[in-house]
Amino acid sequence: MSIARRPVVDLTDEEARRSLPLKWGVPEDVIPAWVAEMDYAVDPVVLGAVQQALADGITGYPVERDEALATSYAAWAGRHFGWAPEPEAVHAVVDVTAGVRLAIDVLSGPGGVVFPTPGYNAQHGLARVTGRAEHLLEVPTSADRCEIDLEALDRLFAQGAQTLLLTQPHNPWGRAFTRAELEGIRDVVVAHGARVVSDEIHAPLVLPGAEHVSYLSIEGTHDHAVAVVAASKAFNTAGLRCAQLVVPSAADRELLAAEPMSRNDSWSPLGVVAARAAYDHGDPWLASLVERLDQQRTLLGELLAEHLPEVRMRPLEATYLAWLDASAYGHDDAAVVALERGRVMVSPGASYAPGTTGQVRLNIATSPARLTEIVERLAKAWR
Template identity: 65%
Template sequence: MIKDLTDDEARRAIVLKWGSVEPDVLPAWVAEMDYALAPPVREALLDAVNTGVTGYPVFGPGGRLGEAYAGFAARHFGQRLDPTDVLGTVDVTAGVRVALDVLSDPGPMVLPLPAYHPQLDVAQITGRERWDLPVDPDAPTAMFDLDHLDRLFADGARTLLLTQPHNPCGHVYTREELEGIRDVVVRHGARVISDEIHAPLVLPGAQHVPYLSLEGTADHAVAVVASSKAFNTAGLRCAQIVTTDAATRRQLVEIPMARNDSWSSLGAVAAIAAYEDGDAWLAALVERLDQLRSLLGRLLAGHLPDARMRHLEATYLPWLDLRAYGHRDPAEVGLQRERVLLSPGHAYHPGLDGHARLNMATSPERLTEILRRLGAALSL
């Protein structure tokens, strides 16, 4: 069910990842997959365009979008939501900004590092400081230190921006880890914004636990979700803020329209199709990513035997520790020497050398060539 795009098809369809690089560059950077659209999403979009669905979306919580996501969350995560718990927003980063701006107390926002790079600026945009919570690159897991989090809240932080599953570390937080986070947050009367955009992309061996499914989280947390990463529709601009607390929902609904950027009507069409009719395609995608995860392990052993990578539990974006090869910016070395483009590690963890994020959501043949080139570049 997963159709690989040719190079020419990818350059036309994936205009940032493929279309903005030189023809001899093999791109493995921005989080877009080299696959054709899921047929249910493609058919729904074609029908909507033929009908002329290019005006404003339906505003407010719930509706068809809320029903579609509530059904998806029940089937995939065992989470019970009322459709009115779901409110549209333009994308996940904008949803995080809205939640931070509207719901959080004044005071610093805690950000575990490494972090999805737009998150590095979201606190400052809302007039807050960002207080970093770095994960030790030599630690056995990507779970951050709860004692450190406790100290940051004790010193005045008011919000934790939690990305789970984690991008770029690929970590799926366990129920026990999330309960530990919750207990620290509750002790300080703080807030959690849980970015769960990668939840549909949990790989075999792990299970996503929605933060809001934990007891005692409704009054201090929201989740921000979307179908865009799992179904490759980021450009259609439609995410969802999820809350299970009536007072929080009321705060979000009553904000001025200009504070919550309008999402796209075509984005809503794509999201509804993905949530309602995309399960079979998503299962095939997860199977493909699981196969690529295994292939990546073999390719690293063959081409970059000194590389380190924690076990990838979710996403298609493995975080590579390449410090053993002695380059401050291995992504730049790969581009200059072998024309392969990864995302530099310092974009996700400022000041951290020797790391890179790899996009493995491509064909096995391309992934093999990506690792061959990267190995050749770093081993010179």
């Protein structure tokens, strides 16, 4: 049975500047296409739930264990992915990066953390925050497809690393790893007695032609892995501060429960309200969003072929973040050139892959008209 859709509504420039102060906090002649926020109005059902919560005066501390949130996520995951954790495995955290840090702090051994690059820039250095070494597992810019090099992963574990920080789907690669790929990762991890922390915040944003497979859905992972998930990326509610840590192992849950309250930053009750509304009632809007992002993906390919034929973009399977290789146009820092000459703000590739040149991350979650202007401006800047 088809879902009765709720439409995605584009924000005007004025609305975007008011609603997205970080992303749109740029000079008026600059188009922002950098930070991972969408230029779309929040799903009215989610917004209405938050507005009602405020009207009810829900501005105090959240409950320590929200059974309704856990049940909502488990049901949502079952509908979308054909796999769901037991509700008792789902625990609130303030955001995904904090959840990753908490899991490494409490559950991982003292050895280093393997971090595939290009990798999410906010998690670069996270290993050091937990007192561990960071081991970069680099994907060459020349690679036709972004994949985890299992032989390299094996070597890093043999050298003393004990945890893999996996991003599934991957930001900024735009990959949704297949079941076979994840099984290969599991085999290497198990061989070394290592752990996996899987950041799965982009799971709702897998595009047609691919599917999301949670690492925790792979047989033989529950004793060494956790996943960190959230509705906030797909529903544009990052500022409401609520993610979920999925901990299938009862022994791991006991370790986390034994930690002092100061170990886990407090999440927001409004974030819980937004997450529950998204999980329980957001499917009609999410379906429209995925359709829109699929259209934007197609449009980007057409625009690059027309205006920037030398730019290399690997197939975008998930997220709304395209990883572009503009090195053919001869600019070491293509992001700086884009801003100075084209008045477009994109994310510099070197912040995701230290030492690389000519790479940028481009956010396509905007209107077709804006995306068209973005690429036209990039062409004037880079060519």
